[in-house]
Amino acid sequence: MSAEHTDPTRAEVCAVAVADAFAEDGETLASPIGLIPMLGARLARRTVNPDLVLSDGVSLFVADDPPLGESGQEVEGWFPHPRVFDMLTFGRRHVMMGAPQLDRHGNQNLSAIGDFDRPDRQLLGTRAAPANTVNHRTSYWIPRHSPRALVERVDVVCGVGAAAARAAGSGATRFHDLHRVVTDLAVLDFTGPDGTLRVRSVHPGVEAEELRAATGFALELPDPLPRTRLPRPEELRLIREVLDPRGLREREVPTR
Amino acid sequence: MDPRPRDKRMEIDDVVAELRDGMTIGIGGWGPRRKPMALVRAILRSDLRDLTVVSWGGADLGLLARAGKVRRAVYAFVSLDSVPLEPSFQRARQSGTIPEVVELDEQMFLTGLRAAAQRLPFLPTRAGLGSDVLVHNPEIRTIRSPYPGPDGAYDDLVAMPALRLDVALVHLNRADAHGNATYLGPDPYFDDLFCLAADRAYVSTERVVPTAELSDGVPVQRMLLNRLMVSGVVETPNGAHFTACTPDYPRDEAFQQLYARAARGSDEDWAAFRDRFLAGDEAAYQDAVRTWTEQR
Numbered sequence: 001m002s003a004e005h006t007d008p009t010r011a012e013v014c015a016v017a018v019a020d021a022f023a024e025d026g027e028t029l030a031s032p033i034g035l036i037p038m039l040g041a042r043l044a045r046r047t048v049n050p051d052l053v054l055s056d057g058v059s060l061f062v063a064d065d066p067p068l069g070e071s072g073q074e075v076e077g078w079f080p081h082p083r084v085f086d087m088l089t090f091g092r093r094h095v096m097m098g099a100p101q102l103d104r105h106g107n108q109n110l111s112a113i114g115d116f117d118r119p120d121r122q123l124l125g126t127r128a129a130p131a132n133t134v135n136h137r138t139s140y141w142i143p144r145h146s147p148r149a150l151v152e153r154v155d156v157v158c159g160v161g162a163a164a165a166r167a168a169g170s171g172a173t174r175f176h177d178l179h180r181v182v183t184d185l186a187v188l189d190f191t192g193p194d195g196t197l198r199v200r201s202v203h204p205g206v207e208a209e210e211l212r213a214a215t216g217f218a219l220e221l222p223d224p225l226p227r228t229r230l231p232r233p234e235e236l237r238l239i240r241e242v243l244d245p246r247g248l249r250e251r252e253v254p255t256r
Numbered sequence: 257m258d259p260r261p262r263d264k265r266m267e268i269d270d271v272v273a274e275l276r277d278g279m280t281i282g283i284g285g286w287g288p289r290r291k292p293m294a295l296v297r298a299i300l301r302s303d304l305r306d307l308t309v310v311s312w313g314g315a316d317l318g319l320l321a322r323a324g325k326v327r328r329a330v331y332a333f334v335s336l337d338s339v340p341l342e343p344s345f346q347r348a349r350q351s352g353t354i355p356e357v358v359e360l361d362e363q364m365f366l367t368g369l370r371a372a373a374q375r376l377p378f379l380p381t382r383a384g385l386g387s388d389v390l391v392h393n394p395e396i397r398t399i400r401s402p403y404p405g406p407d408g409a410y411d412d413l414v415a416m417p418a419l420r421l422d423v424a425l426v427h428l429n430r431a432d433a434h435g436n437a438t439y440l441g442p443d444p445y446f447d448d449l450f451c452l453a454a455d456r457a458y459v460s461t462e463r464v465v466p467t468a469e470l471s472d473g474v475p476v477q478r479m480l481l482n483r484l485m486v487s488g489v490v491e492t493p494n495g496a497h498f499t500a501c502t503p504d505y506p507r508d509e510a511f512q513q514l515y516a517r518a519a520r521g522s523d524e525d526w527a528a529f530r531d532r533f534l535a536g537d538e539a540a541y542q543d544a545v546r547t548w549t550e551q552r
Contacts, residue, residue, distance in 0.1 A: 059442035080443040081286060085366050089382075111359060112349070116392055122349035124340065125313070125333035131363035131383035158361075160386035171401070171411030172385035 008231045010184060011036060011253035012239055013203050016231045017187050019044035021139050021180040022094060027051040028137075029087055031095040035252040036182075037141045039068055041096070042243050043235060055079045068244045088128065091175055094137040097129060099181075101154040102140055104196050104217045106178050108133075108159030116156055129158035134165065137177040143252050145183035147216035150197075162195025184253045185211055187228055192220070201228040261434040266488040268538055271458045272298045274488075275423060278327070280308040282369075282419070282454055284426030284447040285499060287314040288336045288507055290439070292427035292460045294495035294538050299325065301537070310419055312365075312445070314499060315515065318344030319534075321354055322519070322526075328356035330419065332365045336512055343519035361389050364396075368419035369446065372453035380413040390414070424454035427496045428481065429504055430470055431461035435486030438470050438478045441502035451485035458488040460495045462504050494542055510552065511545060 008016075018040020022030050030052050032041040042065040045052040054072075056062050059080040062072025079087075087093050100123055101109040108129055114120030132138050138159060142149050157164060165172040181188040181197065185206045192198035202211055202225050212219055231239065239249070272295075275281070281299075285291035296316045299307075306327040311317045313334030320326050322344040334345040348354050360368070363383035371379040380399060384390050390398075399415040426447040431437035437459050439447070451457035459481060470479060498515065500507040518529035533544050 081445055085363055088363065111388075116359075116388070117357075118352045119349055122341065122346040124335055125331060126359050126361050126387070126389055127333045128362040128383070130361040130385070130387035130389055131381075133387075134382045134385050135363075157386070157388040157391075164386035168386035169412045170405060170407070170409035171382055171398075171413045174405065174411065175382070 008236060009250065009253075009255045010203060010205070011249035011255070012231050012236065013228055014182055014184060014253055015040045015043055015239055015249060016235055017182045017228055018096065018141070019048060019235070021096065021182060022052060023048040025049060025052065025094050025137070027053065027092070029053045029055070029093040031055070031093060032141075033095070033097050034141050034143065035068060035248055036143065037096040039239065039244055039249055043238060046238055046243070047235060065243060067242070067246065068248045069246060088131055088135055091136045093135075094139065094179070095132045096139040096141050096182075097132065097159065099140040099142055099149065099159070101149060101151050102142065102181065103151050103154045103161070104192075105163050106159075106161030106190050106195060106197060107154045107157045107164060108140060109154035109156045111156040111158050113155055126156075126158045130160060133160040133176060133178065134172045135175050137179050139178075139180040139182070142181065142183040145185040145211075145214045147214065150214070151216040162190060185214060199225075201226040203228045204230065261483060263433045264435050264483070264487065264489045265433050265464065266458070266490050268294055268298045268460075268490055268492060271295060271425075271488060271490055272302050272304070274456070274458075275299070275302075275304055277304060278306045279422040280310065280420070282421035282424040282450040283309060283311040283316045284424065284445060284450045285314070285316070285496070286312045286443070286445045287333070288338075288512065289314075289443070289500045290427050290441065290445065290496050291316050291499040292425045292495065293497055293499060294492035295425045295427075295458065295460055295490070296320065297534060297538060297541055300534060310421060313342065313345065315342060315344070318342040318348075318519070321345055321348035324353065326354055328358060329354050330358040330360065330365070332360050332362040336516065338509060339512060339516045343516050347519070358393055359389065360384075360393070361387065364389065364414065364416050365419070366446065367416040369449045369453045371416060371418035372420040373449055376418060378415040378417050381416050382413060384414040384416070385412070419453060421450065421454035422456070424450040424457040425460070426450055426457065426481070427460045427492075427501065429462050429501065430465050431459050431481070431489050432467040432470055433464055433489060434467065435459065435481065435483035435489055436467060436470055436479060437461060437481040437486070437489075438474055439480050440474065440478065440504070441500075444480050448480050448485070451481060456487040457485055458490065459486050460490045460492040462493055462495065462501060464489060464491045492538065495538075497542075497545065508545075511548070514548075
């Protein structure tokens with residue numbers, strides 16, 4: 001694919017939306033989970049936020065931004081698992097996690113689908129979603145925006161939404177900071193009534209009806225619908241020539 | 257006479273002989289990385305039952321759950337990384353064969369181990385507040401901070417109970433006969449904490465070396481375990497297989513795929529895998545893996 005001369009793909013729009021989510025963090029540890037989040041975070045460091053701190057996902061802080069699928073060469077620190085949890089509670093961290101289920105209140109589930117005691121489908125487990133959401137900024141990445149992912153009520157509350165945090169008191173709300181949701185169709189945030197999900201923008205080519213049908217709860221859509229911004233030429237060049245020359249991004253968000 | 261500390265070398269089956277039905281066993285490593293798999297396989301061969309397993313879960317927890325050894329599973333995730341969902345564990349959960357499930361947040365899990373290592377009944381953490389972890393584990397209480405925050409509010413926090421272990425099993429790259437041990441890979445994980453949280457800890461190792469060799473060309477910061485924390489040492493070359501034991505060997509990705517396919521497959525598929533690889537002792541396992549690798 002030659003740079004700049006073809007239209008941006010949906011995957012590229014998503015990557016730029018992810019970069020925008022990390023734009024205002026300053027010197028923060030970004031923990032992007034997934035291909036597009038990783039691409040977006042590396043793009044953010046190359047453009048809007050050079051202070052961002054990134055790890056290789058194993059045990060090092062890396063100062064350079066290698067192509068997707070490769071690990072960085074320039075080590076700027078040691079970041080083994082025990083330190084991850086220190087950094088988590090220290091708070092200067094912004095995680096972008098997956099969300100097999102996310103509800104309108106911002107509760108996220110990556111534990112199990114169905115009844116917890118006898119799940120239809122056991123997923124990864126709770127991981128650190130409860131800790132993340134009461135300790136530092138948290139965003140979500142949903143590569144398939146569908147009624148199965150965006151649900152009225154999650155089966156297991158792992159990541160804590162605003163109402164659940166409020167109900168648990170100041171211990172839970174003190175550092176609670178849900179930031180952004182990027183999906184393959186839209187960008188959402190949590191500025192709806194009582195901290196519920198709100199559509200910020202819809203990706204180019206996505207219509208209101210498509211978004212409504214893909215969401216498992218009633219979405220209020222602004223009229224006219226704001227559009228997610230297109231990648232700038234320099235961002236496209238970085239994505240296509242530097243950060244993902246093999247086009248791995250298209251696997252996570254195929255062009256339809 | 258050369259006064260040296262006790263020689264704690266043991267055979268794999270000596271370690272298993274120290275275990276009892278109903279014990280709480282902590283297993284070190286992380287997911288598919290540096291798991292004491294030779295010891296796990298030995299437990300699989302034993303008559304042990306009703307175990308509580310505390311683990312950053314990978315195939316260790318999957319295999320033990322599938323074999324019906326686990327009465328209580330304590331974990332925050334179970335994953336093989338390149339195979340995101342551990343198929344044996346998934347199957348056990350979906351068929352309801354683990355009687356008690358304690359699924360925690362990772363920070364809660366860590367806080368519980370730290371409380372045990374400090375011999376405290378609990379330690380406070382924010383993690384878990386507002387989540388269903390507290391709904392599904394109603395025995396875990398919250399506690400009000402005796403100190404006000406900057407805004408004058410008194411935070412309610414999770415009082416994470418100590419995850420005290422009867423026994424910890426860990427695998428390190430090198431150990432001496434006395435229980436000092438070194439990891440050579442990128443990450444210590446929490447193996448030292450597991451040992452401190454346990455009444456007794458057993459370390460399996462790629463190679464037992466003289467004490468002086470542990471720090472020979474190796475930064476002393478890599479000496480993770482000291483003999484105060486360790487009751488026994490077992491030499492088990494390739495003993496973390498098929499998990500990674502960097503830099504001695506990477507994860508055996510091909511074998512992991514073979515395992516995952518069998519675990520996801522029919523009862524016959526699983527029986528064939530089990531009979532081929534898990535029916536005999538550790539030497540038989542290593543032989544079977546070698547043969548399979550050569551035939552590929």
